[in-house]
Amino acid sequence: MGGPSAEREVSLSSGRECAQALRVAGYQVVEIILDADQGATLPARLADARADVVFNALHGKMGEDGRVQGLMDWLGVRYTHSGVLASALAMDKTRAKQVFRDAGLPVVESRIACAAEVRARHVMPAPYVVKPNDEGSSVGVYIVREDNNGPPQLSDDMPGHVMVEAYAPGRELTTAVLGDRALGVTEIITEGWYDYDAKYRAGGSRHVVPAAIPDEIAAACLDYAVRAHRALGCRGLSRTDFRWDDARGLAGLVLLETNTQPGMTPTSLAPEQAAQAGMDFPALCRWIVEDALCST
Known part of the structure; x- marks a missing residue:
């Protein structure tokens, strides 16, 4: 649980609740809290845990995009939720x-657009939604309505290319x-x-x-x-x-x-x-x- 993504706090909350529930269900549980700079240590920590199954409570990038799943496949570790391809x-x-x-x-209709273009003009008729192509939990989502004065002024931490989709x-x-x-x-x-x-x-x-x-x-x-x-x-x-x-x-x-x-x-x-x-x-x-x- 934890990890480097924008959803770290959500992951920590999920992980703690799941660990407690699994203890109630009769399992022995080792909690591995992954900090942003600890990806390189994860293989050793998983090996030390000697777990029958890893309960993956990570969210967002690295945790649910196929990367940690690929690592666990390589290590031969059983883990919960979807595998590499479905996650990616x-x-x-x-x-x-x-x-x-x-x-x-x-x-709904959607396209990938350059963030600079999205800031400069409406790339599809309003209303529409702008968001990162690979984030969850509604991170970095902009709703552009018909009465907006102009195109959305995306924050500097948005990726260089974003998804633009028709508002549903x-x-x-x-x-x-x-x-x-x-x-x-x-x-x-x-x-x-x-x-x-x-x-x-x-x-x-x-x-x-x-x-x-x-x-x-x-x-x-x-x-x-x-x-x-x-x-x-x-x-x-x-x-x-x-x-x-x-x-x-x-x-x-x-x-x-x-x-x-x-x-x-x-x-x-x-x-x-x-x-x-x-x-x-x-x-x-x-x-x-x-x-x-x-x-x-």
């Missing part, structure tokens, strides 16, 4: 969208997949949009599970999430996010992205859905570990 594909939003299109799943209006929905089973549909309600602060600040958002939506939309979310999980080649737990414009019915449902390492605290979205399905947090963590033991 899901983290690369452009490539993931192409996988979804090829699988017949609905996504509507309600925020999400579905977790455990193995080959979709757990349910949650609606996320916020005062504004579902940014980093809304995700992780106490009271920043409200989760309605199961979502109060028509059966047709709920069934589509479950179906699309499982198909996205399979199309990417995910393993274990994933979570797929949607926007739904309820004025357009099923045609208004679009898939935003799939997260191969969802937040893992008892009140995070995927564990909430597991609890609704009858699986408490220690049982969910146990399932993830046993799945990794059997799958890798």
Whole structure:
């Protein structure tokens, strides 16, 4: 847990909660906190731990983009969640969208653009969204609306090339997949949009599970999430996010992205859905570990 990404604090929170839940479930647990400058020491620390399974609670770059998965494959270590290819594909939003299109799943129009060009002019008609192509947790996201005075003035720490995608209006929905089973549909309600602060600040958002939506939309979310999980080649737990414009019915449902390492605290979205399905947090963590033991 930890790591060098912008989602370090989220990872530390997930890791501590999972470690405690796994102890409750009867496992012996060694916590490895990875600092930004400790990547070179990780192989030795994993070897010293002599673990049967590594529970990967890292988020963001290095932790869920295929790099740490490749290291553990090279070391011959069993680990939770998705493998190298699925992790790398899901983290690369452009490539993931192409996988979804090829699988017949609905996504919005998008393109990769030079950040300098995005600052200079509107590269697509407003409203649109600008974000890094390979970050999670709504890090570095800009929403450009029709009433904006001009193009977005991206911060200097944004990458040189960014994703620009059409804005999808509507309600925020999400579905977790455990193995080959979709757990349910949650609606996320916020005062504004579902940014980093809304995700992780106490009271920043409200989760309605199961979502109060028509059966047709709920069934589509479950179906699309499982198909996205399979199309990417995910393993274990994933979570797929949607926007739904309820004025357009099923045609208004679009898939935003799939997260191969969802937040893992008892009140995070995927564990909430597991609890609704009858699986408490220690049982969910146990399932993830046993799945990794059997799958890798």
